[in-house]
Amino acid sequence: MSKIAVVTDTNSGITREEAKKLGVYLLPMPFIVDGTEYFEGVTCTYEHFFEMLEAGAEVSTSQPSPESLTAMWEEALATHDSVVHIPMSSALSGSCDTAKALAAEYNGRVCVVDNKRISITQRESVLDALTLAEKGLTAAEICVQLENTAYNASIYLAVNTLELLKKSGRVTPAGAALATLLGLKPVLQIQGGKLDAYAKVRGMANAEKTMLKALEKDLQTRFAGKKVHIAAAYSGDIKPALEWRKTIRKYFDDNSIELYKLPISICCHVSSGVKALGCFEYFE
Template sequence: MEETTFMRTAILTDTNSGISLEKAEELGIFIIPMPVVIGEDTYLEYKSITHDDLYRAMRRHLDISSSQPSPGFVTDLWNSILASGYDEIVYIPMSSGLSGSCHNAAALAEDYGGRVYVADNHRISVTLETSVLDAKYMADCGLTGREIKDRLERHAYDASIYISVDSLEYLKKGGRITPAAAAFATVINLKPVLTIQGDKLDSFAKMRGMKLCEKKMIEALQNDIRTRFSDIPHGQLVVATAGTFENPADAESWRQAVQDAFPDYNIRYSPLSCSIACHTGINAAGAGVVRIEKR
């Protein structure tokens, strides 16, 4: 009997997944550190800037923005991975609705003769991390790059994210809110709850203070599980939290609040990536629910 030979498929993502370089190595995946621009200097997440570094820059009200990896950086990494013995790559960047990275990568992949598959999974943060873990599981099971890409894209919208922003400073700098609206909201302690349902960041609600925002996000997750995801078995749903908390105790308090609301789930907390934090500012709270592959 002939022995079946699987394709060696590498899984690649970026730090918008919330996966650190150290964690990526542990998981056996590859990762692109996303650039962050502070003033005139560019830093790479987890390589030349930490979350604490970024938060300190925000406290100084410096000009901060996110950026994309250069095409040369991306293709150099692809070439290195393929030269190391992999037959193909599945690259899962952040949602095409939130960045041009996905479209740019898809264009670059056309020159690789079907050896690089760019999956537009329409996710970010904890939901993107779940997709990456699913992809690694599928690769280990012997699925091809094409099969993994197709499955990721087929279930791309089985996810919800909610984010509450404590400060409007960086939403204002990014042009997502006008200076007048930001000033008015600050005076009356009005905080936005934003949502990501696939392609883009939308306004979901406005509440007086972060505690009410957190309550609203929990209610939204409960409603999603009860309605949108009612046909997905409990064991194929993950609920997770994220944020840009400066104080670890505040991060744990948010995680515990969600754990109390969802006692049947194992709730974890992950810092939002530096690229996301560039837009949300400090002490934002987020949570998501996402479908995972059946194990």
């Protein structure tokens, strides 16, 4: 049986400590604060990022350099036969296409998965890749399996402010100003890799109800009869997020539902105070 290394990036929400326990190679995603480049979990902590954001810093995101990516692959291939690389969705970043172009030079030893995921769903893809590798699948076979199940996941998120989305051009200044004036909280969804508007409601409490009902509908339709995990996510302060997890667990009568931090690269666009909810099929 060939020895397969699984490589991903911090857009998955996996920390360096978790990656070490899982045996996963983790590429830290770069982001820029007031013109200075940082790397998630390496040169900037989650807490420090939000301190800078709170102080009014200008933030943006960037792709990993080709050199950092190939260096990680070379490290993995020194002790493994092949690599399964799981980046964030190609619909949200060019990093996946860059990885695919670089992988072409490795004669099939590096397989890049474009399974349209990010955050909690990308994290599940990493866990699925490890499961499939244990079952004896090749890197190419794992890639096919993950891409075939790319759309078997769903994420909803309620944004507390539209300011950063306005700066990145994902919402117009007029739309952001109107939503703020009316106290509207946009509920966004990620299905198939793209970030789309789902609903606009008044206040975070109504946004939470909207997300719960949306996921319940998904479970009764798209995922009916299928084995899925539900997970919650947040940005910024963990205290309201813990209450959010408590609400979700009660609503779905499931105390196993876990809570994860949204990666900094997402927070650069959605800021703090985000509450998210998602579900995904998984391999056993």
